[in-house]
Amino acid sequence: MGNWRLWGAALMLWAGFGLASPAQDLLNEVSRLLNDYYGGFSQVRPEELKQKYQAELEKVCAQEVSCPSNKAYALIQALVAEYGDRHTRYFTPEDYAEIQRRLAGSSSARPQLGVQLQVVPGLEGLLVVEVLAETPAEEAGLRRGDRILAINGQALPQAEGERMDFLRERVAAGAPLSLAIQRAQQRLVLEVHPRIISLRQLPTLSLRPDGVAVLRIPSFSGYQQVGPRIHELVRQAQLAGAKAMVIDLRNNGGGVLSECLVGAGAFVKETYRRLQDNLRFSEQGFKEGYYYLRFGGRDRPQYEVQAVYWTGPLALLVNERTASCAEYFTFDLQEGRQALVIGQPTAGVGNTATIFLRLSDGSGLQVTTSRAQRKDGSFYPDRVTPSLNLSDDWYALAEGRDLMLEKAIELVMGVNAGLDARLYGPPPAPFYAQ
Known part of the structure; x- marks a missing residue:
């Protein structure tokens, strides 16, 4: 009997040292996925990070017989943050469920105002x-x-x-x-009357009496929804006789790559991204009314759009929350047609692509898988640099004035009237010559 007690005590000690627990399993899962999928610019050493946070987990779980996964959440968030990559993040189960609802454009989990x-x-x-x-x-x-x-x-x-x-x-x-x-x-x-609402945020268009069309794009989430709708709204602006257009991308956190490529195709003749990970590359773009993936040098159309092309004066509004796909969209218009960009330097994730991975306990991982390249193989900068630096003025907005939008309207109407755009500062220089 005494031997059995000794064996039991030894097994408990072994379990404690080995941390065979949900928290340990989650840390192992996250470390493995980061090692397998991460393809961004960070130079961290995954194995060193794993060892560092393994030691931290052992301290946190020292008094737990079977340490629950939520004990590891803060440690995993800290581990992921050490990559210094804003496209690589860890989400608790509740936060991951919410972000998936937003990406899918499904309904909110509770009543909201919108x-x-x-x-x-x-x-x-x-x-x-x-x-x-x-x-x-x-x-x-x-x-x-x-x-x-x-x-x-x-x-x-x-x-x-x-x-x-x-x-x-x-x-x-x-x-x-x-x-x-x-x-x-x-x-x-x-x-x-608060209620459960759709989290789908599609572009909207407002036509001003002065002839300026304001295209608001709050998100690029929604496969085969946002890009085609941008083309449809541009068509409406053309039919209404709009003289100039302002595209508002403030607070647009990005979305699906296909949609920013298709949407930008309403303003430039062709869009393209080459995504390079640690082992291979993929290519996709939009031209002649088709969103395509390229395999073996051949373009494989994925869906067709009733395409239009805006040729009039154009300005874009961005801020520090303009991110990811919205940065791609802005790059395409800034480089492809010298579009005027007004606002603040953007979030700084405009040169990578990402995926979302659901983990075993319902939490989730967003991982940078690849770096974005132009056709000539050069990488994009991490953020958009505006042609004209201007910040949102919340105090003016509370008085009924959107100063950034007012400035954009002044500039595009000046160009429409034939004034020299150089009166308002130098035109944006392209990042590269096509």
């Missing part, structure tokens, strides 16, 4: 910076630049860090809400 909000130091309430189409916010009449000051007669907290949670808690209940709104110098009350 707005993007900003806390602005010194300004009361929450500033509305985006109102999504076909959502409760749009139906209630909320506009970009509105400030939400109170909900059901209760003012938002003075503490800036508490305002978002205050709103989320009340929206999540799904009951109708009365919102006190400040719109420039006007106070008003709007009734809004």
Whole structure:
């Protein structure tokens, strides 16, 4: 009997040292996938990282007989962050489920308004910076630049860090809400009915009285949806007699590569990407109305678009949240037709491609798999450098003015009127000569 007790104690000690547990399994899985799939520019050494965080995991799980996977989440996030690659990230199960819903354009997990909000130091309430189409916010009449000051007669907290949670808690209940709104110098009350909404964010077009068409592209997520819709909206602008166009890519975090290639094809004759990983390369692009993949030197059409081509004056708006596929789109127009780009340097993931991998416990990994190249084999820079540097002015927006958009309209209308664009600064130089 004594021997059996000794063997039992020895087995428990072995299990503790070996960390045969869900947390250990998850760390092993993430390390293996990063080693197998990562193809970006980072120079980290995967084995050294694994050893470092293995030691950390053993400390965290020292008192656990079977250490649960959630004990490893913070360590894995730290490990992945050491790659220094903004396209390589780890998501907890809840966050991964949410990002997959957004990429697929499916429905939200809980009631929402359909707005993007900003806390602005010194300004009361929450500033509305985006109102999504076909959502409760749009139906209630909320506009970009509105400030939400109170909900059901209760003012938002003075503490800036508490305002978002205050709103989320009340929206999540799904009951109708009365919102006190400040719109420039006007106070008003709007009734809004939160509900489960579609997370699909398709481009929209607004035609101004001065003849400028404003094309808002909030995302490139949605295979065979975003690219064709851009062509359709450009066609609508042409039929309406638009004189110039401004493309708003602010806060566009990217999406599906096919869609930015197809969408950019409404403004340049051809788009192309060569994606180089550690072992091989792939090619894809858009020309003559087809999105194609290239195998063995032959183009294999994947889907067809009723293509149009915009030839009029053009400007693009970008900011520090313009990322990934939206950066690709901007590069194509900046290099392909010297389009004016106004705003801030972009997020800095415009030279790589990525995939999402679901892990065994429902969490997820986004991994940079390849580096993006032009036809001549040169790599793209990591971010877009605007032709004209200008930041979003939230205080002006709260007063009803979008200064970045106003500047873009001034410039494209000046070009349309035949004025010398050099009056507004040098034209954007291409990154390479085709």
